[in-house]
Amino acid sequence: MDQLKPKPANSVPLTPLSLLERAATIYGECPSIVYKATTYTWSHTHDRCLRIASSLATLGIRHGDVVSVIAPNIPAAYELHFAAPMSGAVLNNINIRLDPRTISILLRHSESKLLFVYHQLSPLVLQAMSLLPPHHPRPLLVLVTDNEYDYDHFTPNSEEFHTTYENMVRNGDPEFQWIRPKSEWDPIVLNYTSGTTSSPKGVVHCHRGSFITTMDALVDWSVPKNPVYLWTLPMFHSNGWGFTWGMAAVGGANICLKKFDGATIHAAIRAHQVTHMCAAPIVLNMLTTLTSDPGPLSWPVHILTGGSPPPAPVLLRAESLGFVVGHGYGLTETGGVIISCAWKPHWNQFPALERARLRARQGVRTLGLTQIDILNPITGQPVSRDGKTVGEIVLRGGCIMLGYLKDPEGTSKCMGNDGWFKTGDLGVMHKDGYLEIKDRSKDIIISGGENISSVEVENVLYTFPALNEVAVVAKPDDYWGETPCAFVSLRKGLKEKPTERDVIEHCRAKMPHYMVPKKVVFKDELPKTSTGKIQKYLLREVAKTLSSIGNANTATTTATASLASRL
Amino acid sequence: MDQLKPKPANSVPLTPLSLLERAATIYGECPSIVYKATTYTWSHTHDRCLRIASSLATLGIRHGDVVSVIAPNIPAAYELHFAAPMSGAVLNNINIRLDPRTISILLRHSESKLLFVYHQLSPLVLQAMSLLPPHHPRPLLVLVTDNEYDYDHFTPNSEEFHTTYENMVRNGDPEFQWIRPKSEWDPIVLNYTSGTTSSPKGVVHCHRGSFITTMDALVDWSVPKNPVYLWTLPMFHSNGWGFTWGMAAVGGANICLKKFDGATIHAAIRAHQVTHMCAAPIVLNMLTTLTSDPGPLSWPVHILTGGSPPPAPVLLRAESLGFVVGHGYGLTETGGVIISCAWKPHWNQFPALERARLRARQGVRTLGLTQIDILNPITGQPVSRDGKTVGEIVLRGGCIMLGYLKDPEGTSKCMGNDGWFKTGDLGVMHKDGYLEIKDRSKDIIISGGENISSVEVENVLYTFPALNEVAVVAKPDDYWGETPCAFVSLRKGLKEKPTERDVIEHCRAKMPHYMVPKKVVFKDELPKTSTGKIQKYLLREVAKTLSSIGNANTATTTATASLASRL
Known part of the structure; x- marks a missing residue:
């Protein structure tokens, strides 16, 4: 038995990138991205990603280089989740709500080589660039607009931009042999958790971790084939909790919205027959506090929400409209949702108060997480499962980040030799094995x-x-x-x-x-x-x-x- | 970037065994196994598996020891997929249709330390034992009956049995700290592909591979939560293509049948409201050639079949009864189905002949397989995608076996330095990327x-x-x-x-x-x-x-x- 070792045929690196070519084969004629008047199929998306990846290589992007993007949920933001790492690069999605100073700190810290900029954000980015130290290398800037047709009507008023996204598509090679990771531990994305202090936390995930997150997300949420997925969750939040890559696995249609309010979302759900969406709790509020009644949906729309559990009244309103609401907990460091409130059918028979109490709990680990526990911060021993004793939530599993970029101290502080990733969040373990967050020690x-x-x-x-x-x-x-x-x-x-x-x-x-x-x-x-x-x-x-x-x-x-x- | 290395928190070995404790937490009250008059819940199954694992440890089973079972699809056969490796052992499922000589060869080759024997198979096994060379160490024999109640009525007429399965459950420790794999490359199962020659092929899969197979099987077949899964596929066939472990991931109910014909299966489907089943093509025949008309089903029953694609008339009959039939291709060496005929909705509009032609193709790789190709056996180059040029089907992915036990030559012959696993089967690649098997070079x-x-x-x-x-x-x-x-x-x-x-x-x-x-x-x-x-x-x-x-x-x-x- 002991003589059987991993071999190249079975130890080929796990990566979510391998899902794209497969999507083009099976779902080639199915819509991949729908945005305004543009609809791409999975054949188009495969072709466009290969072209962008080849153009990145032509521009000199090499294995391990950081390539950044600052854009709302538009087709390019989606495509770059494949295209950038297919060139060997590490994708760095920048939160569009940051201020110029923070953006300049991130560009400096990540040593980004190239930055895709959504046209309306170019003043912000140019201001950020002006804050870089004089001799700090500048990332190449590439202009992105809403879609390929826009470029004809758009004249960049700046010489700062090296080229445009659609030029890179046009000039790219659809036969490009994309750069597969040498190791499944090679970085694939760099996500900043915050950045206003002098030491931003750059969370690096690897190909293996992102593959596990993707599969985990699909099984835990029971996502069927050909879902219609509405993007309200920003893709720059933990790569859309893994559903960017996940949609390629199941041939989903990515319905992109640049900006939205409750009415826009309701309209998009009906126009595209949306079946799935992830959303911050605030979006649930938007959906359930419209001034005009949108009327109930005639098919179930699954919503996965994160952070704090939705309050009971919001939940009730959402469910009465036809939404099926699940909620979970995750950190940028975990790639996506890693604790979800798996609902038991017989709980529906309980009184409302009891249901609310059960619903307020974050839940149980998803399949991609191997172990979870709550430890007494002093003794390091598991707390008793009494729903009262507070301890620190710790995790172990393949979806945990590689570490923080350029921060070995911060990394080893939360991922020490005891084999646990320490979340810094405090919680209790209930008798039935469901976990509830009580406080966030990171405030x-x-x-x-x-x-x-x-x-x-x-x-x-x-x-x-x-x-x-x-x-x-x-x-x-x-x-x-x-x-x-x-x-x-x-x-x-x-x-x-x-x-x-x-x-x-x-x-x-x-x-x-x-x-x-x-x-x-x-x-x-x-x-x-x-x-x-x-x-x-x-x-x-x-x-x-x-x-x-x-x-x-x-x-x-x-x-x-x-x-x-x-x- | 390069300084970020795997750490204990994120490199914890992938294993399907971690799914059992989670199933007990979420699905504790839900049925896990239904067989005759017995219904277990996931709490029971978790408890019983820990007890069996602890009893195996008490009997001296150590990390890497082979533990065998020869039994039809009964609860013990299911439980051992968790219980045996939870003791650190490697599970070896023996085909009940083999003859005594072959079984003795397998026991000898695997150096099995312990063999669980279904009571009706004990004459067969005792005969196999008598064929072992005089000084060859004998595996401990443990008697298994249909369920825990049977033992009271059952007196083994042989002193050959060391104990019974239910005694091991009764005397086991439900608080046992199960033996987690030290490495995800540690073996978890040993499956023999055949055994009448003097050199049986013992396919060894590792924890990582089985985890990937399990997740892959669930996503590729879009298995929802709480499915009702009917076992007609023998669990000794590639561990039920990964659905043994898979049912724990989604809290499924395992409906076990010891023996069956078409009428029995139809009755079981109706009695338990079965939603999913894997089946050899012959079972599809059984289901569609009943002498008395069972009438159409009022809910869709998903059938996944392997080997050769079902003939068009069988498929039509099955679909008219309410079955949703998918088919795929896999080898014992791949753990489960790794090519499946992903059906495109618009194909339904094609004429019957064209549909039959499309359906006769094995299909496209599943998500767990990273790459697939068809190579010219002489040049080693991919054949052209013309649907005509025949070459050898080669695979690369995490679900490929570790190798053949005690057969380094056979292993390196099919898993060489070119990084491909060579299936030995011949096929063509169609223009649309769908693969069709033309001949099996292994005959x-x-x-x-x-x-x-x-x-x-x-x-x-x-x-x-x-x-x-x-x-x-x-x-x-x-x-x-x-x-x-x-x-x-x-x-x-x-x-x-x-x-x-x-x-x-x-x-x-x-x-x-x-x-x-x-x-x-x-x-x-x-x-x-x-x-x-x-x-x-x-x-x-x-x-x-x-x-x-x-x-x-x-x-x-x-x-x-x-x-x-x-x-």
Whole structure:
């Protein structure tokens, strides 16, 4: 037995890229991407990806080079999930909501060689480029528009762009022999979790991990063949939780929306007969708080939502409209959803309160994760399965990231020799093996589907000279899910006391808008433990009680404005 | 980038065994196995597997030891797919249709430490044991009956049995810390492809390969959660093509049948509301040639069939009854189905003849296979995609076996340095990328779902002194799919010429009954090429024309008798 070793025929690297050619063979005539007036088939997508990959190679992109893209959910963003790594590159998807300073930090940290820029984001990117240090190598800029027909009407007003995406398609070679990974541990994507501090976390996933995430996502959600998948989840969020590659595996149609509100999504669902969509909790809110009643759907639309479990009223409204809602938990570090609230049919017979209690739990590990546990942070031993004892959630499995780019210390801190990946999130294990998150030790606030590190917001607040102490916590919000709420105390002896507006203006100048505290509370002193640590759990309780009258409407307006602001 | 290496948290070995504990958590109250009056839940199955694994450890089974089972599709056969490897052992499933001599060869070759024996097969096994060389170590024998209640009524009439399966369950430890693989390349199963020659092929699969096969099988067949899966495919055939482990991944109910005919299967489908089943082509025949009309099904029953594509009339009959039939191709060496005939919806609009032509093709690679090609055996270059040029089918992917046990030469012959696994089967590639098998260079005859090596049958025929030349080919058969047909010439100067019956009797004494030629044709001389090689393709043409009048009924009787003979 021991003499049987891996051989080239069975140890060929696992990679989601191998799914594309297969999709072109089986689903060649089926729609792959639908966007505005454009419909591509899987034959087109295969052809276009090979052409882009070959053009990247022609431009000098080599194995392991970082290629970035900053774009909303348009065809090019989808295609690059295959095309960029098919050239041997590592794809780096940049969040379009970041500010120029953060983008420049990411470009510098990733040493990106080439950046695909959506035309409406070019002012943002050019500003980011201007913030790069003088002698830092510049990435080549490639202009991307909505689709191939747009380019004729579009004259870039800048010489900064080397070429356009469609030129790369046109000049590319559809017979290109794409660069297969040498090892399944070769990086395939680089996703930044956040970036306003001086040490951004660049999560690197490998081909093997992304393949496992893809298969896992499909089996855990029971995705059938030829689904119609609506993109509201940004592809730059963990590569759409693996469903970018996943749609090639099952021959799905990717319905792309650049920007949307509830009415747009309802219209798209009906126009394309959408069957599946992933969505931040805020999108569920949009779908269920329309001013005009869209009427019930005549077929089930499956929605997978992440972050916090949807509140019971939202869930009920969504289900009454014909949505089948699942929810899960994942981190950028895990590639996609790795804990999902697998619902048991007999739970439907329980009273509403009990159902809500069960639904509030994140759930059980998906198939791609090998082990999960909750450990006592001091002893390192599993906590008892009593639904009460809090410990740190730890994971082990093939979908866990390779590590943080250029951060061996950060990597070994969360992936040490004990073989666990430490999430930093706190939770309890219920008697039945279902897990529930109780607190995030990393102090993450999830607002409108974006993760906000409270520490990062605090760092910016501390640059406001009048402030003495600051603490940022999540404030529950009917629309956004959560918003950052700042508690601050002022320095002694100030001549002029700043207003809430002053503090907010200060933040808006220094960070992406979605991270700015929506509320600033002035205190004489912040509550602290005997060892001087700010008692955030007390502040969270206060934040919950703060008035949110009139917020819903304001929020709706802000949401639409914010999502649309750059597009 | 290059500094990011695999770490214990993300390189934890892939294994299908991790699916069982998860099934117990999510599907604990759902049925896992249904057999006669017994219904287990996934909680039971988890508990029972841990107990069996702990008892195996107590009996001295260690990492890498081979543990065998010879049993029909009963609960124990299912459980052992988890329980045996959870003790660190390698599971070896023995085909119950083999003869004592072959079984003794397998026990010797595998060095099996322990053999679970279904009670009705104990005479067969004891005879096989008596054929082991005097000083060869004997495997421990453990008696298995239909279910736990049977044991009370059952007194083994032999002291050969060390204990019973249910004793091992009763005395086992449900808190056993199961033995996780040290490496994902550790062996998990040993499956023999055939065994009548002196060099049986022991196919070894590893944990990683079986995990990939399992996920692949689920995605490729779009298996939803909580399917009701009927076992007609023997679990000893490539571990039920991965669906043994697969059912734990999706919380399926395993409906076990020990023996069956068409009526039994129809009854089981209705009694349990079966949704999925894998089946040899012969089972499709059984289902569609009942004497009494079972009436159409009121829900779709998905059937996956392997080997040769089902003939058009059988397919039409099956579909009219409510079956949704898919077919694929796989080898013991590939773990499960790795080419499947992915059907395109618009093909339904084609005329019947064209549909039959498309359906006769084996299809395209499944997701778990990374690459497939058809190579010119001389140049090693891919053949042109013209649907005409024949070459050898070669594969590359994570589901390919580790290798053949104790056969480095055989292993490197089919898994060489070119990185391909060579199937030995010949096929053509159509323009659209669909593959069609044209001939099996290994000369396999598939009869009633069992693979028969024509070379092995020929070797036995050559031990009949009166025969001069022999050649065995497949003869198409309405019921069995194919049967072995022998063409023979006699030695010169024989005083007494043997009859067809004499030859068949000779074979029946020396090989499993299913391998015995159903027809023997005497020729003065067999057709040969200029270099003296027997022209089998000419004999195949002759075999096709041989009368099969009256065969159907005879075959039906024989089939029931043969499947039931030992049970």
